[in-house]
Amino acid sequence: MSASDEDDLLAAELALGLLDEAEAAAAHDRLRHDAAFAHAHARWQAYAAGLAADLGETPPARVWSAILAQLPANDNLVTSMRLWRAGAIAASLLVLALGINDWQRAHFAPPPPAPLHAAQPAPLVAVLSGKAGVVSVNFDPASGRLASVVSGVDAGPRAVELWVIPADGRPRSLGLLSQAHPGWRRAPGRASAALQAGVTLAVSLEPAGGSPTGLPTGPVILTGKLASAG
Amino acid sequence: MAAAPEADREISLDRALEAVAGGDRTAFELVYQRTSVKLFGVALRILPERQEAEEVLQEVYLTVWRRAGAFDPARGTAMTWLITLARNRALDRLRQSRRRPSDPIELAGEVADPEPDAEQQAMASDEAGRIAWCLDRLDGDDARMIRTAFFEGASYADLATRAARPLGTIKSRIRRALIRLKECLA
The missing domain is CATH 1.10.1740.10 (RNA polymerase sigma factor, region 2, helix turn helix motif)
Structure with a gap:
């Protein structure tokens, strides 16, 4: 399936920008229906990108600020703060209202008794948002209870898995999230130690039953940071 | 982070x-x-x-x-x-x-580097390093024109104008250089 020498040369000329406009337009058209040519072009594009090997300069911070300022307005900090609060409250209320479903009863340990004393570490909350939907997470360090609400996530047949990514960079599973029911469970021991303010949480789509490897294997669709609600 | x-x-x-x-x-x-x-x-x-x-x-x-x-x-x-x-x-x-860049390209007629030694070759292990290394194996003028094409959007015709050479001459020498580049990168 490899391109002829002549086609390979044409692919190189296209990738490097040597062709005049009419030749380039004709070659571009071929990319769409000639797989061998498209493959040769992709390879030459990678070579051509190598011409930038010795280039690099740190852009001034104002560039990033300008980029952030131009992202869609419905996605700004005010909105995410609102979501964050609404999500945290919704998580608590829904958990109280609906309790646990049978599936989760089968998979997770029963809850510890509710704490009797007020002097407890503040709960931690996170709202993981993205185009794929919203997941809100509420973790109570005193009881080790983790509550979550999933909304708007279309996972198809795949499972929705929650991860904590501590400073060492190794994701640890916090278990599967039920889309139909909000729920709570005890955070798995090793992962719960990582649940601290500022740590990143992520949601990935995994095969039914969860990641077979213990690390995320599917696309990461949502991320967010855990913050103290106290 | x-x-x-x-x-x-x-x-x-x-x-x-x-x-x-x-x-x-x-x-x-x-x-x-x-x-x-x-x-x-x-x-x-x-x-x-x-x-x-x-x-x-x-x-x-x-x-x-x-x-x-x-x-x-x-x-x-x-x-x-x-x-x-x-x-x-x-x-x-x-x-x-602005108008297309039109700084003249002076063809210096530099001689290509001699055959590389093995140690140098081993250093160019990643793809980006490889192309830089393979470009160094080319005639200096050819390598410069290839870079000019990529970074300044100069077509064969632009290069010919800027180097004050006939289009056919520029085209065939760059095509030869691309074939050498491909052999080196293979």
Whole structure:
């Protein structure tokens, strides 16, 4: 399936920008229906990108600020703060209202008794948002209870898995999230130690039953940071 | 995130772009942190006016935010996709904002480097290093014209004008150089 020498040369000329406009337009058209040519072009594009090997300069911070300022307005900090609060409250209320479903009863340990004393570490909350939907997470360090609400996530047949990514960079599973029911469970021991303010949480789509490897294997669709609600 | 560079590396650029396609801002910031130094270098190489290079860099990342879903890992690495995007945007700007660059190219008639030694060859292990190394094996004028084509949007015809040589001469010598480059990279 490899391109002829002549086609390979044409692919190189296209990738490097040597062709005049009419030749380039004709070659571009071929990319769409000639797989061998498209493959040769992709390879030459990678070579051509190598011409930038010795280039690099740190852009001034104002560039990033300008980029952030131009992202869609419905996605700004005010909105995410609102979501964050609404999500945290919704998580608590829904958990109280609906309790646990049978599936989760089968998979997770029963809850510890509710704490009797007020002097407890503040709960931690996170709202993981993205185009794929919203997941809100509420973790109570005193009881080790983790509550979550999933909304708007279309996972198809795949499972929705929650991860904590501590400073060492190794994701640890916090278990599967039920889309139909909000729920709570005890955070798995090793992962719960990582649940601290500022740590990143992520949601990935995994095969039914969860990641077979213990690390995320599917696309990461949502991320967010855990913050103290106290 | 700066405190945990290992964490950054855990998530590949491909995966990060996939998350950006899903609207993930944390992943977007990660992509910016890991690639903006390179892309700003590319923009500056094409647009020496810093203000213009900064504006193009903004446009590039806003395009990444909107069109990350168009990245296809089967067609090449994320870095190649991003460099190509930055180069194309910067060249568009170059063409809009001024006449084509027309500095004359002085063909020096330099002799190509002698055959490389094995040690030098071993150093060029990654792809980017390889092309730099293979370009060094070419006639200096040819390598310079290939770079000029890529970074200044100069076609064969532009190169011929700027080098004050017939189009056919320039075309056949660059084509020969590309064949040598391909043999070296194979």
